[in-house]
Amino acid sequence: MQNEIQIRLNRIRxxxxxxxxxxxxxxxxxxxFYASGIIFSGYLFFRQTGESLFFIKRPxxxxxxxxxxxxxxxxxxxxxxxxxxxxxxxxxxxxxxxTHSEWLRLEKVFPGSKAVNSTTAxxxxxxxxTAYELELIRxxxxxxxxxxxxxxxxxxxxxxxxxxxxxxxxxxxxRGSLGIFRIFGQSMEAFMGTVLTGENAGAPSAYDFxxxxxxLHPSIPxxxxxxxxxSGQTVMVDICGNFNGYSVDQTRIFSVGKTxxxxxxxxxxxxxxxxxxxxxxxxxxxCEDLYEKALEIAKKHRLEDSFMGRIQQASFVGHGxxxxxxxxxVLCRKNxxxxxxxxxxxxxxxxxxxxxxxxxxxxxxxxxxxxxxxxTTAPEEIVLLT
Amino acid sequence: MQNEIQIRLNRIRxxxxxxxxxxxxxxxxxxxFYASGIIFSGYLFFRQTGESLFFIKRPxxxxxxxxxxxxxxxxxxxxxxxxxxxxxxxxxxxxxxxTHSEWLRLEKVFPGSKAVNSTTAxxxxxxxxTAYELELIRxxxxxxxxxxxxxxxxxxxxxxxxxxxxxxxxxxxxRGSLGIFRIFGQSMEAFMGTVLTGENAGAPSAYDFxxxxxxLHPSIPxxxxxxxxxSGQTVMVDICGNFNGYSVDQTRIFSVGKTxxxxxxxxxxxxxxxxxxxxxxxxxxxCEDLYEKALEIAKKHRLEDSFMGRIQQASFVGHGxxxxxxxxxVLCRKNxxxxxxxxxxxxxxxxxxxxxxxxxxxxxxxxxxxxxxxxTTAPEEIVLLT
Numbered sequence: 001m002q003n004e005i006q007i008r009l010n011r012i013r014x015x016x017x018x019x020x021x022x023x024x025x026x027x028x029x030x031x032x033f034y035a036s037g038i039i040f041s042g043y044l045f046f047r048q049t050g051e052s053l054f055f056i057k058r059p060x061x062x063x064x065x066x067x068x069x070x071x072x073x074x075x076x077x078x079x080x081x082x083x084x085x086x087x088x089x090x091x092x093x094x095x096x097x098x099t100h101s102e103w104l105r106l107e108k109v110f111p112g113s114k115a116v117n118s119t120t121a122x123x124x125x126x127x128x129x130t131a132y133e134l135e136l137i138r139x140x141x142x143x144x145x146x147x148x149x150x151x152x153x154x155x156x157x158x159x160x161x162x163x164x165x166x167x168x169x170x171x172x173x174x175r176g177s178l179g180i181f182r183i184f185g186q187s188m189e190a191f192m193g194t195v196l197t198g199e200n201a202g203a204p205s206a207y208d209f210x211x212x213x214x215x216l217h218p219s220i221p222x223x224x225x226x227x228x229x230x231s232g233q234t235v236m237v238d239i240c241g242n243f244n245g246y247s248v249d250q251t252r253i254f255s256v257g258k259t260x261x262x263x264x265x266x267x268x269x270x271x272x273x274x275x276x277x278x279x280x281x282x283x284x285x286x287c288e289d290l291y292e293k294a295l296e297i298a299k300k301h302r303l304e305d306s307f308m309g310r311i312q313q314a315s316f317v318g319h320g321x322x323x324x325x326x327x328x329x330v331l332c333r334k335n336x337x338x339x340x341x342x343x344x345x346x347x348x349x350x351x352x353x354x355x356x357x358x359x360x361x362x363x364x365x366x367x368x369x370x371x372x373x374x375x376t377t378a379p380e381e382i383v384l385l386t
Numbered sequence: 387m388q389n390e391i392q393i394r395l396n397r398i399r400x401x402x403x404x405x406x407x408x409x410x411x412x413x414x415x416x417x418x419f420y421a422s423g424i425i426f427s428g429y430l431f432f433r434q435t436g437e438s439l440f441f442i443k444r445p446x447x448x449x450x451x452x453x454x455x456x457x458x459x460x461x462x463x464x465x466x467x468x469x470x471x472x473x474x475x476x477x478x479x480x481x482x483x484x485t486h487s488e489w490l491r492l493e494k495v496f497p498g499s500k501a502v503n504s505t506t507a508x509x510x511x512x513x514x515x516t517a518y519e520l521e522l523i524r525x526x527x528x529x530x531x532x533x534x535x536x537x538x539x540x541x542x543x544x545x546x547x548x549x550x551x552x553x554x555x556x557x558x559x560x561r562g563s564l565g566i567f568r569i570f571g572q573s574m575e576a577f578m579g580t581v582l583t584g585e586n587a588g589a590p591s592a593y594d595f596x597x598x599x600x601x602l603h604p605s606i607p608x609x610x611x612x613x614x615x616x617s618g619q620t621v622m623v624d625i626c627g628n629f630n631g632y633s634v635d636q637t638r639i640f641s642v643g644k645t646x647x648x649x650x651x652x653x654x655x656x657x658x659x660x661x662x663x664x665x666x667x668x669x670x671x672x673c674e675d676l677y678e679k680a681l682e683i684a685k686k687h688r689l690e691d692s693f694m695g696r697i698q699q700a701s702f703v704g705h706g707x708x709x710x711x712x713x714x715x716v717l718c719r720k721n722x723x724x725x726x727x728x729x730x731x732x733x734x735x736x737x738x739x740x741x742x743x744x745x746x747x748x749x750x751x752x753x754x755x756x757x758x759x760x761x762t763t764a765p766e767e768i769v770l771l772t
Contacts, residue, residue, distance in 0.1 A: 038604055059591055060697050170555075170559075179578070208444070244603060
């Protein structure tokens with residue numbers, strides 16, 4: 001693990017050099033875990049060279065040469081001075097993660113430094129996974145896929161979308177999913193995922209999810225809405241797996257009895273898009289090109305009006321994934337970022353079928369030299385619930 | 387509901403007048419829900435008088451005279467101008483909730499206004515519940531207590547803390563708990579609650595929870611750690627209920643076979659503290675006095691070294707609760723805030739017993755004229771698991 005952390009720190013430091021940043025202070029849980037291997041209440045400080053310093057408020061009991069217990073961030077300056085570490089000219093702070101109040105407070109800890117927002121740069125670094133991370137993601141994919149293979153057997157006729165969802169949540173928790181997953185974006189919220197059927201699949205979402213659903217209660221407008229699952233309708237199951245810190249996204253479609261020919265057709269188109277993008281998704285490909293290709297295929301089949309939503313459409317077909325559910329890059333219109341080897345992408349071409357539900361799969365994929373490798377492997381055809 | 391929203395807005399406006407704030411812009415989900423009854427991606431704007439204006443990015447389909455669809459916050463200024471609403475001299479923004487980047491962006495939307503951090507003021511307003519909110523909290527307490535009464539029957543000999551936790555989560559989800567709950571504080575994370583046994587009960591937490599546990603994986607160091615529950619040990623079950631948007635906190639203690647006399651003794655002391663504070667907790671009482679009274683009782687029984695933690699102790703015995711799990715006020719050392727009628731408090735005196743686990747209950751209570759009313763009503767004695 002020590003070696004792995006070194007690899008990650010080297011990547012962060014390379015980015016620091018590119019952007020002329022002398023020092024970095026990390027306080028968000030995700031970046032602490034990425035850059036140190038542990039989560040604590042406090043701050044991780046490092047420069048372009050030298051050891052990482054741990055300024056820890058909680059938990060008690062962490063030992064090491066570079067560990068300094070503090071009660072408040074204002075103590076950091078004094079400790080750095082004692083260590084004869086000069087105040088950096090520029091310092092990275094996580095401006096899209098910490099609150100405004102926290103920023104103001106930390107900025108004052110380094111009065112002689114120019115504070116620069118590190119969030120995008122750190123998300124870019126995290127977007128390309130190390131070999132070790134890829135193994136964890138493959139493991140997560142395997143374990144989540146095993147759960148998805150069992151999900152259809154949990155259905156009982158007459159269930160509502162929520163009743164079915166609760167059975168699947170229970171199954172994946174029993175299999176060791178940690179339950180929680182992290183979402184980037186202050187106002188993004190979800191429980192373990194979404195299970196959408198019938199009209200609820202196309203309900204415009206209050207959140208920045210392509211398909212969200214109305215939810216069970218206005219206080220959390222996301223996911224299943226308590227609808228009975230009717231014959232001929234589809235059930236879109238998008239339950240996240242997190243077996244080792246890394247989120248794995250997979251969506252599969254079930255139907256109660258055979259669904260309509262249009263739904264089956266659109267599902268085939270979604271698989272055509274998915275396979276085409278997976279083949280096309282090599283290092284160097286531009287993100288928007290993947291989205292435009294997806295849209296082109298949807299148009300070829302005259303399905304563009306129901307692609308990625310209906311009342312509310314998203315110009316998007318996938319997203320990075322890792323320690324956070326929604327990482328970089330985003331496969332969306334106008335995004336000029338390019339794919340790089342070792343990126344992990346949740347590829348999710350989906351269609352809304354009026355009164356029926358949603359169709360389309362989602363797979364977590366690794367960008368490899370020759371295209372994308374799927375780590376989520378549950379059967380992709382629509383599974384009949386009986 | 388329209389009337390309820392009016393009551394809440396009146397309270398917010400009273401606070402605005404006290405603090406000389408002309409206008410308020412809300413964008414966090416909790417405060418949007420509190421001040422408008424719905425959650426959306428966008429901004430709610432209101433002044434000391436007049437109607438609330440809704441600037442909405444998502445979801446599509448909300449109608450009303452005061453609804454304005456926008457793509458970005460920069461459009462708000464133009465719309466206000468068209469409506470001949472003068473730029474306010476002072477405007478509230480949620481500085482402890484929004485990220486630094488968001489603050490910078492919104493501040494520019496009101497170039498002639500002084501932006502003031504509204505977070506604490508809005509948390510203070512939310513801390514005193516309306517009659518309608520109290521009814522929801524009572525309902526939540528009833529439903530959560532029903533689940534807690536069933537929890538002991540879900541235990542099977544040989545279970546680990548996690549296996550038992552998963553059964554209880556499943557039970558409360560089947561009963562309609564929305565699963566998710568909201569925590570204030572950027573770096574606070576938890577799934578549905580914590581289930582602590584043996585040594586894990588006293589594990590110092592990385593988060594700002596009094597008792598947290600080590601968790602199943604270093605990526606999320608909170609809660610059960612996969613330990614088998616041994617004979618004589620206690621299981622502290624602190625699983626949150628959220629049946630209607632309002633979090634309800636309740637903790638109960640189970641034990642596998644009879645636990646030790648010291649554990650039973652400390653549990654009785656915890657109930658003595660709880661009952662004393664509930665009786666003492668009338669409007670006008672100072673928060674720190676409640677904490678000091680709790681500590682005094684712990685000391686009287688020579689249990690101060692294990693009160694609210696052991697390796698890592700919290701100078702704290704309870705917290706406000708509502709739409710967010712940890713609301714104001716906090717019953718802790720040095721907090722001079724006073725209780726007010728209609729506040730809701732999670733009262734949680736707890737002790738750590740070495741090698742055994744934790745004891746003590748947690749109850750969600752309403753501050754009434756004559757003391758605190760408990761809304762969580764599962765049996766308070768240690769329940770034997772068989």
